[in-house]
Amino acid sequence: xxxxxxxxxxxxxxxxxxxxxxxxxxxxxxxxxxxxxxxxxxxxxxxxxxxxxxxxxxxxxxxxxxxxxxxxxxxxxxxxxxxxxxxxxxxxxxxxxxxxxxxxxxxxxxxxxxxxxxxxxxxxxxxxxxxxxxxxxxxxxxxxxxxxxxxxxxxxxxxxxxxxxxxxxxxxxxxxxxxxxxxxxxxxxxxxxxxxxxxxxxxxxxxxxxxxxxxxxxxxxxxxxxxxxxxxxxxxxxxxxxxxxxxxxxxxxxxxxxxx
DNA sequence: ATGCCGACAGGATGTCGA
Numbered sequence: 001x002x003x004x005x006x007x008x009x010x011x012x013x014x015x016x017x018x019x020x021x022x023x024x025x026x027x028x029x030x031x032x033x034x035x036x037x038x039x040x041x042x043x044x045x046x047x048x049x050x051x052x053x054x055x056x057x058x059x060x061x062x063x064x065x066x067x068x069x070x071x072x073x074x075x076x077x078x079x080x081x082x083x084x085x086x087x088x089x090x091x092x093x094x095x096x097x098x099x100x101x102x103x104x105x106x107x108x109x110x111x112x113x114x115x116x117x118x119x120x121x122x123x124x125x126x127x128x129x130x131x132x133x134x135x136x137x138x139x140x141x142x143x144x145x146x147x148x149x150x151x152x153x154x155x156x157x158x159x160x161x162x163x164x165x166x167x168x169x170x171x172x173x174x175x176x177x178x179x180x181x182x183x184x185x186x187x188x189x190x191x192x193x194x195x196x197x198x199x200x201x202x203x204x205x206x207x208x209x210x211x212x213x214x215x216x217x218x219x220x221x222x223x224x225x226x227x228x229x230x231x232x233x234x235x236x237x238x239x240x241x242x243x244x245x246x247x248x249x250x251x252x253x254x255x256x257x258x259x260x
Numbered sequence: 261a262t263g264c265c266g267a268c269a270g271g272a273t274g275t276c277g278a
Binding site: 012036060061062112113152166169170206207208209210220250 | 263264265266267268269275276277278
């Protein structure tokens with residue numbers, strides 16, 4: 001089963017680009033982040049025409065996540081538990097049938113958290129703590145689990161072009177990195193790092209300052225696997241070339257192949 | 261030191277992203 005994640009930076013502005021990639025990559029399941037559309041305005045028809053079922057948790061203007069699956073999904077849960085009063089659409093989870101049992105998949109859009117020293121940074125850390133708590137509960141199910149999306153954390157200095165340039169950014173704060181480590185240390189495997197130790201492999205390049213041309217990127221889109229999913233991991237790939245196309249998202253797709 | 265670019269809402273330009 002090929003399972004992908006992609007922060008598309010507006011599904012409506014990106015529809016042509018996204019459809020082209022879906023036709024080429026043919027993922028069985030794909031998680032989108034930053035769809036920037038409501039459930040009502042999500043262009044489901046374009047994806048249904050390619051054979052996908054859509055589970056959408058959207059909101060107007062900002063955020064918004066979705067899961068597309070060729071096979072019908074079960075147990076669709078459009079929110080992260082906890083955080084009462086939090087109305088950001090940043091999490092959706094569903095169960096997808098495979099050839100040899102089910103896989104639980106979550107599309108995650110963690111808060112950016114900039115600037116540091118503000119309520120936005122506190123919100124980021126609190127949100128990641130909620131994710132940790134939920135991940136602990138899901139891991140107790142002892143089933144193949146794929147937590148994937150724009151986690152908005154640079155895990156190590158090897159995952160950015162210039163650690164100094166990110167020193168004062170929320171994405172590279174010690175507290176942010178520790179929050180991601182705590183989630184991973186519950187027993188989740190970074191699928192990309194399980195397949196490659198190569199440094200400077202990025203999933204995001206800023207639109208500004210010629211970041212793409214200079215390869216000034218960061219790796220912030222992650223695929224985290226439960227032991228039952230990691231045992232079935234065959235490969236994990238960053239579709240870097242997509243960033244060089246017309247009208248690109250600032251993020252590129254990341255996908256893994258699981259023997260499920 | 262700051263903006264650079266891009267999407268959005270709305271109808272100019274401020275907010276947000278990372």
